[in-house]
Amino acid sequence: MADYPAAQPHGPIEKLLDDVYWVQGSIRMGPGMRINRNMVLVRQDGEITVLNPVRLDEATEAELEKLGTVKDAVRLGYFHGMDDRYYVEQLGAKLWCQDGSSHHPEPIPDVIMDGATQLPIADATLFVFRKATHPECAVLLPRDGGLLVTCDSVQHHVGTPMCSIIAKLVLRAMGFVKPMNIGPPWRKIMTPEGGSLRPDFERLLELDFDQAVGAHGTVCRTGAKAALRTSVERVFG
Numbered sequence: 085m086a087d088y089p090a091a092q093p094h095g096p097i098e099k100l101l102d103d104v105y106w107v108q109g110s111i112r113m114g115p116g117m118r119i120n121r122n123m124v125l126v127r128q129d130g131e132i133t134v135l136n137p138v139r140l141d142e143a144t145e146a147e148l149e150k151l152g153t154v155k156d157a158v159r160l161g162y163f164h165g166m167d168d169r170y171y172v173e174q175l176g177a178k179l180w181c182q183d184g185s186s187h188h189p190e191p192i193p194d195v196i197m198d199g200a201t202q203l204p205i206a207d208a209t210l211f212v213f214r215k216a217t218h219p220e221c222a223v224l225l226p227r228d229g230g231l232l233v234t235c236d237s238v239q240h241h242v243g244t245p246m247c248s249i250i251a252k253l254v255l256r257a258m259g260f261v262k263p264m265n266i267g268p269p270w271r272k273i274m275t276p277e278g279g280s281l282r283p284d285f286e287r288l289l290e291l292d293f294d295q296a297v298g299a300h301g302t303v304c305r306t307g308a309k310a311a312l313r314t315s316v317e318r319v320f321g
């Protein structure tokens with residue numbers, strides 16, 4: 085057990101919608117630099133699908149096990165996955181990710197996802213970024229006006245909870261702190277030379293959603309699509 089990354093500071097499991105929960109965790113990026121990092125849990129027939137897995141402390145993990153049986157762990161972003169091995173090896177989850185999700189090469193995925201993949205959540209749709217230089221996707225849950233779950237692509241920053249003082253300053257300086265923002269360094273790395281991710285975001289904007297939560301930032305409870313439209317216009321001009 086010792087070689088799994090330890091649980092990092094996080095909040096409680098909080099209800100987002102019926103059978104949908106989230107946890108605001110964090111990750112230490114460097115000395116004095118801690119930013120928030122979120123996980124979403126979806127329960128169906130007593131089984132839990134974990135989106136953007138974040139390891140929990142022992143007491144909160146016991147709460148998670150009371151909610152249901154962890155069955156599937158879905159990696160939505162190329163750069164995330166540090167806790168996936170823990171969920172697979174210790175909690176028995178099957179790992180779902182896209183082909184080429186090699187930033188965290190372990191564990192070996194059980195299911196390789198593409199745009200046609202039926203997720204283990206009956207009403208969910210998988211959205212795949214087609215233009216990005218590395219795998220990235222998002223999940224749409226068509227409930228309560230639509231909930232979009234992203235990883236690094238879209239991050240709703242209207243504050244900086246769970247962030248260290250240095251991180252708060254750095255996130256502001258880097259232009260992160262905006263509603264339904266497109267992650268600045270993510271966009272830079274994911275944009276192919278001479279290309280643009282705009283067509284992907286235009287497709288994303290064709291989905292029906294009013295709420296959103298990414299792997300960083302906080303939950304956007306309403307107006308998520310309009311706010312993303314504003315970000316797309318600002319970022320891609």
Ligand SMILES: [Fe+2]
Binds near residue numbers: 236300
């Ligand atoms: Fe991230």
